[in-house]
Amino acid sequence: MGFMAQPWKDPRTGTYYIRRRIPKDIKPFLPDAGEFHKRSLGTKDAREAKTLFAAAWGLSEGIFLNTRLQVSGTHTPTLQDAIQLAARWAKGELDHMESTGRFEGYLIGSDDVGHETLRDHFSVRNPKALLGPGGLESRARQHLDQTVADELAKASLPMPLPGTPFHKYLYEAFVVQYLELSEIAYKRHHGNYSAVLELPHEAPLSIDKTKAASPSETLSVVFEHWARNHRHMGDGKRDVEKTAGEYQTTIVRFIELLGDLPVKQIKRRTIEEFYNLLRQLPSKGEGLKGLNAHEQIARAKQLDLPSLSSVTIKNKLMGLSSVLTYAVQMEYIAENPVVASGITKSLRKASAKQSRTATRKGYTQAELIRVFSSPFFKGEWVPPRASFGEAWKWLPLLLCYTGARREEIAQMKASEVRKSEDGIWHLDLLGVSEDGADDDRTLKTKGSHRLVVIHQDLIDLGFIEYVEGLPASGQLFPALKPNPTGWYGHNFGKRWGAYLREVAELETPVSPSHGFRHSFKTMCRQAGIPEEIHDAMTGHDDGSVSRHYGERHLLKIQYEQLGRLPSTARLAGLIP
Structure with a gap:
């Protein structure tokens, strides 16, 4: 693999986290995140943390991707997205309250009347008033901020910049659901289990529709994600760039020969087909530089040019394998078809035999x-x-x-x-x-x-x-x-x-x-x-x-x- 990221252990608590540096191109659009994207994996067990890490990494990659979509104008979250996110959260909170029988968390204690709802306590009719001056106290506002951030993370969405329409929609939608949950909690607390929390019909977010309509998991896109992370992990060193460049050459060859396939369509038989085509590519010959892969194969057959060695083919397949291993980690695909095909294993054995009679490496x-x-x-x-x-x-x-x-x-x-x-x-x-x-x-x-x-x-x-x-x-x-x-x-x-x-x-x-x-x-x-x-x-x-x-x-x-x-x-x- 190009890199091997690991869970980060908090030295104070022993809890494992995903902790990765936010890419420079999107950092200005995530001002509250700081230098790192950091999320708890909810465990102190190293083995369990490694199991959870891949999913958390994929989630963070989704946040970065969605941020880029917003920055590029490809996708802008809507009012309906804000309503859906708040409704999903409210449903989960109500389910938790009813499973535990604890409703006081959404009520305000009072010496005069016992418990009262948030709406009665703040004497507000318009939820927007709670977001202005004199509204929620500091602790309540921090709780709201954390709730919004957590729900956005679940949907792989970044926190919107303050002052943007989606930021306004989001907070208003969550405050509405806070107030509605408080009303239901009050009724449940007093034995009324017939009251119903009115929620909008559940629907996919607009970002989900955008992803479904775009080829976001083609080999070229997955390679871009791999290369970005590979370069970040290598901290910009030149040998890291060299590796990325070599792998890119292989990806370009694959796309020339078989097309920019969605990674889910790359199967073991696809790897075998790619391997057979690589065997037909020439290793050298005049006039090859301006030709694509298919044209080079035709020229090689016409002029009987020497073909790529098994070592070169193995290296190219190993480069492709690194990218597809990343795709497995990100849960784009279930298995690495290069490894599963067994072709690289056979080529390694062939290379080992060749090395025993290797060509001379030094000048006489x-x-x-x-x-x-x-x-x-x-x-x-x-x-x-x-x-x-x-x-x-x-x-x-x-x-x-x-x-x-x-x-x-x-x-x-x-x-x-x-x-x-x-x-x-x-x-x-x-x-x-x-x-x-x-x-x-x-x-x-x-x-x-x-x-x-x-x-x-x-x-x-x-x-x-x-x-x-x-x-x-x-x-x-x-x-x-x-x-x-x-x-x-x-x-x-x-x-x-x-x-x-x-x-x-x-x-x-x-x-x-x-x-x-x-x-x-x-x-x-x-x-x-x-x-x-x-x-x-x-x-x-x-x-x-x-x-x-x-x-x-x-x-x-x-x-x-x-x-x-x-x-x-x-x-x-x-x-x-």
Whole structure:
């Protein structure tokens, strides 16, 4: 699943609640709610709370959805809605009074006459008078406010803004029913059980009619709800956006192939049909970018293009499964048809078999030599567009000599290339700026923030001179601009892959950027560098190595050990 929300336990009372942040787009329209939507689950038992939580989450989602409908003008509650809500509440209150035999709650005690009705006590004929100045006392008004809010929540409706017509209708309708309940309570208290509480004929709310008439539970709509919550739970981090984007691609493919179906119509056989269509989609081929899914399948058959791997298909189905798991939690559907079909389970087994004979992930030494003796590094080729400045030269070299992730290098600041007190040049990967400012960069793992020594080959090639020519407060590669989701290396990665294929003519199954990370690990093992040292360099440890050696001593060890690696730059002719 994309997220795993849990019931919140009040530390004072031990009672469990649903507690979720109100989305920013509707927060201005729920001024009384504060930062969070919070409702008691009515239990102190953790297991029972989890059972109740999904329904409460669905209820809150309904409130948010209905708020959006009102804000967009798609739906505005009416006077009849107010009357129906008040009548439903009054019927429930009367049933409770008659089942318990307690009627005094809607009566006013008096020394002179014993008990009297609310109407007699306040001497009002017009219920509206109780809502004005000098009407209900503070405690009674708070009780009314809570009653109205609770009944709206039951119908997944937000509290209306004061001054709006529905706010006025709502309070007037509830005050009328308060007074009528008091009259009935007085008669029951004095033994009159024949009196009848006159209520309007029960009818659906207008919001229910709006929902029934709209395709509010199609796959695309459910995905939007999932994505909104997924992004909220991830607090806007870039890897969260990446996951949402990948899942969106799968949802778009599904809609292209089978239509934007209501999730209730997505059955096990639908998943099987989607799986069979995914198997026909091409994994690569020229001229595919502008084609929809059906057109791509036709092109693949015509040109005999390679199809998607079982691993890719499994990942796409798992993305769809996450969205449909959310649909189960929200009670849109009773089962997740992806899981129920068993297809992903079979694909996992197939992937496990493939992994035992997996393709190579790291570059060979011959391939590294080919990369760094290719036309660009010889000065024989100039990028035709999107030059990315000096990143073309230094980013691949840094990846090769550090084993870092592409984004870790791409997002660096010039000030994070540093020299230790011992004179060792190193990279402070994913470091925090001295002023503590949040520069919106993320750590992949606990060990991702680390110090990595700069290999002597890079220094000999002029990397330090390049850095010293940059503004210290700026980016290490100023020409790399973040894409809409904040990744500095994304666009470079695409062009680098194209360069290796089309210009360097490198035929390899290795990932263009990530392959350097795997080849670095392989070279370290072949050179006999201790695993804990190269794990610390690549961020595969949890920081324990730094704590064991101390960062200054670890830099010395790294420097010594890196000298054991083969000089790829010399072998490729970059260094005489």
